[in-house]
Amino acid sequence: MNAQPDEPLQDEPLPEKDPVEPVFGLSDEQIGDITETLHSRYEDAVVEKIAALSPADAAELISKIGEEDRTLLMSRHSAAFDPRAFAELSPELRKDVLSGMPPIQVASLISELDSDDALNLIVNLEPLFQKEVIRKLSLKTRITLREGLNFPEDSAGRLMQREFVAIPQFWTVGKTIDYLRAAATELPEDFFDLFVITPAYKVAGQIPLSRIVRAQRTEKLENLTIDDTHPITATMDQEEVAQIFQRENLTSAPVTDESERLIGVITVDDIVDVIKEEAGEDLLKISGVGPDDLYSAALSTTGMRFRWLFLNLLTALLASGVISLFGATLEQSVALAILMPIVASMGGNAGTQTLAVAVRALATRELSYANVYRIVWKETLVGLMNGAGFAVITGATTSLWFHDTVLGAVIGLAMAINLICAGFAGVTIPAILHRLGSDPAVSSAVFLTTVTDIVGFFTFLGLATIFLVH
Numbered sequence: 001m002n003a004q005p006d007e008p009l010q011d012e013p014l015p016e017k018d019p020v021e022p023v024f025g026l027s028d029e030q031i032g033d034i035t036e037t038l039h040s041r042y043e044d045a046v047v048e049k050i051a052a053l054s055p056a057d058a059a060e061l062i063s064k065i066g067e068e069d070r071t072l073l074m075s076r077h078s079a080a081f082d083p084r085a086f087a088e089l090s091p092e093l094r095k096d097v098l099s100g101m102p103p104i105q106v107a108s109l110i111s112e113l114d115s116d117d118a119l120n121l122i123v124n125l126e127p128l129f130q131k132e133v134i135r136k137l138s139l140k141t142r143i144t145l146r147e148g149l150n151f152p153e154d155s156a157g158r159l160m161q162r163e164f165v166a167i168p169q170f171w172t173v174g175k176t177i178d179y180l181r182a183a184a185t186e187l188p189e190d191f192f193d194l195f196v197i198t199p200a201y202k203v204a205g206q207i208p209l210s211r212i213v214r215a216q217r218t219e220k221l222e223n224l225t226i227d228d229t230h231p232i233t234a235t236m237d238q239e240e241v242a243q244i245f246q247r248e249n250l251t252s253a254p255v256t257d258e259s260e261r262l263i264g265v266i267t268v269d270d271i272v273d274v275i276k277e278e279a280g281e282d283l284l285k286i287s288g289v290g291p292d293d294l295y296s297a298a299l300s301t302t303g304m305r306f307r308w309l310f311l312n313l314l315t316a317l318l319a320s321g322v323i324s325l326f327g328a329t330l331e332q333s334v335a336l337a338i339l340m341p342i343v344a345s346m347g348g349n350a351g352t353q354t355l356a357v358a359v360r361a362l363a364t365r366e367l368s369y370a371n372v373y374r375i376v377w378k379e380t381l382v383g384l385m386n387g388a389g390f391a392v393i394t395g396a397t398t399s400l401w402f403h404d405t406v407l408g409a410v411i412g413l414a415m416a417i418n419l420i421c422a423g424f425a426g427v428t429i430p431a432i433l434h435r436l437g438s439d440p441a442v443s444s445a446v447f448l449t450t451v452t453d454i455v456g457f458f459t460f461l462g463l464a465t466i467f468l469v470h
Contacts (some may be wrong), residue, residue, distance in 0.1 A: 026060050028054075034061060035069055041443035045075065050080040059088035060427055061096060074100055075337070083109040095124045102130065107136035110145075115186070116161035120147040124394055152416060156241050159274065160264030163188035165223060169196045169204045174217030192251045192267065193468040196225050201261045203231050203254045232255045232266060238274045239299065243365060245271045278363065303408040319453035320346070326461035329469050335402050336464050341412050343460045347452035348417035350386060352424025354379045357442050362434050367427075369435075376427045383423025387416035406467055414460035416454060425451045 008048055037045050049056065069250050069360050078101055086094055086109060096122065110118040110133070111375060122130055122145060134142055151157025165187060167176055176194065180187065193206045201411075205225030215224055231254050232241055245253065245268060255264040323330075323340075330336055358375070361367035367375055395412030399405045429447050430440030 014369075026057050026064075031061060031064055035065055038069065038073055038076075045175060046073075047080045050077060053085075054084075055082045055084035056088050058082060058085035061372050062089060063093055068096070071100065078105065083112045084117065091124045094121065094433045095126075098125060099129060103132040103415055105135050105411055106133045110137060112142060114161045114163055115144050115148070115264075116159060119145060119158060123149065140251055147376075151234055154238045155234065155315065156232045156236045156238060156255050156266060157264075159238050159241065159270055160266050160371050161188070161270075162235070162252075162264050163191075163194060164199075164262075164265040165191055165193075166195045166197045166262055167207075169198060169222055169225070171220045172217065173212055173221065173224070175218070176212060176221065179408045190267075191265075195254050195262060196221055197262055203256065203260075203262050206252075206254065208251075212395060229254065231260070232257075236265060239278050240361070241266060242271050242274045242278065246275075256307075268355050297360070303330055314451070315446055315450040315453070318450060319457060322454050322457045323461065326457075326465060329461055330470055333407075333464065335404070335407060336461065336468075339398060339407075340460060342410065343414050343418055344453045344456035346390060346415060347422045347447055347456045348393075349451050350383060351422035351426045351448045352420045352445070355444055356382075356426045358430045359444060362430055362440055367431070372427070372431050376424060376431075379423040379427045380420060383420040384416070386423075388421065389418035391416040407464075410463045411460060414456065414463055417459045418456040419453045422448075422452050 012269075015262065018026075034046070034049050038047060050061075062073070062081075062085070065073065074097060084099065089097065098109075106121070110121055113121065118141070122133060125133065134145060137145070149159060165180070167179070171179075182377065191209070193208055194212065195203055196205045196207060198204050205227050206229050207221060207224045207226065211224045230244055230248055230250060234255050234257055241253075244250065250268065252265055252267045255266055256261050257263050358367060358381075361375070391412035394415050395408040395409075398411050399408030402408075424447055429451070432443040433440040433444060435449075
């Protein structure tokens with residue numbers, strides 16, 4: 001007799017699914033657990049939990065807990081954190097956290113980091129506190145940090161690390177490998193390339209580690225050297241550095257001083273942070289907010305946003321001035337007041353789409369004087385086609401709504417004109433600002449909104465005055 005499998009009970013409840021855990025980072029439950037342990041005063045348990053976190057997870061913990069919990073955690077257990085965790089924090093939060101520590105402790109953290117991360121920790125500190133921290137460091141570290149602070153903000157000199165491997169160009173692979181093994185404790189923790197230098201310490205080329213590993217010991221370095229290196233001057237803006245890495249597919253690049261002597265190296269992990277930072281800054285600038293608004297004091301955030309909103313108020317008053325020119329027209333038709341915001345709003349939204357594309361293209365150098373006319377024509381054409389489509393939609397809707405075909409034609413024509421102007425202005429405004437040396441991400445949106453509002457109101461009310469007012 002064959003055994004039959006048991007039939008599942010129809011009313012048996014299905015097992016509950018576990019909550020979805022994040023692919024990376026800390027879950028809210030983990031953060032809550034650490035916070036609860038902190039308040040329970042089981043100090044060893046807190047230290048154990050912190051020690052189990054990666055630097056990125058530890059930074060996430062510090063940034064997500066409340067200010068009171070953060071102060072409590074740092075006052076009791078700051079020494080339990082991996083120093084690299086503080087390098088992962090946003091600049092404003094890092095400044096607040098480190099400023100609450102004794103200078104000797106901050107100096108101890110800096111001493112355990114690579115030179116680029118060490119500079120990131122100290123660069124935003126208050127000048128007096130910064131000097132106190134620097135006094136607690138070794139002579140070598142003090143010299144390195146002071147040299148780094150002398151470079152312009154957001155430059156390659158601030159981004160580079162001083163730990164690199166430089167090899168004389170007349171060495172062989174065997175001698176190089178023997179040197180790397182003998183000097184293992186003095187080498188950077190991670191590196192991708194060896195830099196071949198002349199007796200004057202100028203870059204003669206670079207060799208990927210993979211070439212060294214595969215070569216024979218008797219092979220001369222000059223036979224393995226990649227001549228097409230991309231030395232970066234220490235004063236170059238970090239955004240330009242990121243573009244070089246992206247364009248040339250680099251993993252590391254040498255940094256040179258004004259005499260073309262090798263002084264540091266930039267690696268791709270630093271460039272990832274730069275790309276993220278620059279992209280985020282441009283996005284935030286368009287809205288008039290700063291990269292550290294999330295952690296800044298309310299008063300500071302209010303002041304920054306107030307200035308931006310005040311500028312927007314002035315442009316809104318300018319648009320209102322245009323409306324006031326057609327007061328008599330508005331008095332004769334309530335429908336105009338109802339429909340008027342539609343034209344300006346559609347123009348503003350269409351212009352913002354074009355503006356976003358143009359600002360990004362300028363940042364990545366995809367848009368320049370060589371192709372600006374073609375892009376302007378293309379975006380104007382897009383505005384014309386979208387304008388024609390929405391002219392039909394809004395015109396037909398208005399005609400049915402207010403039983404007035406002339407009014408429908410007026411709003412349709414105004415819509416088409418405003419979307420054409422939005423496409424044109426969305427490219428030309430940031431291009432002109434960029435040409436004048438201004439950051440197009442900062443003020444383009446204000447100028448664009450002013451243009452689309454004024455054009456939208458003026459064309460709609462002007463056409464209404466011509467065709468509707470008797």
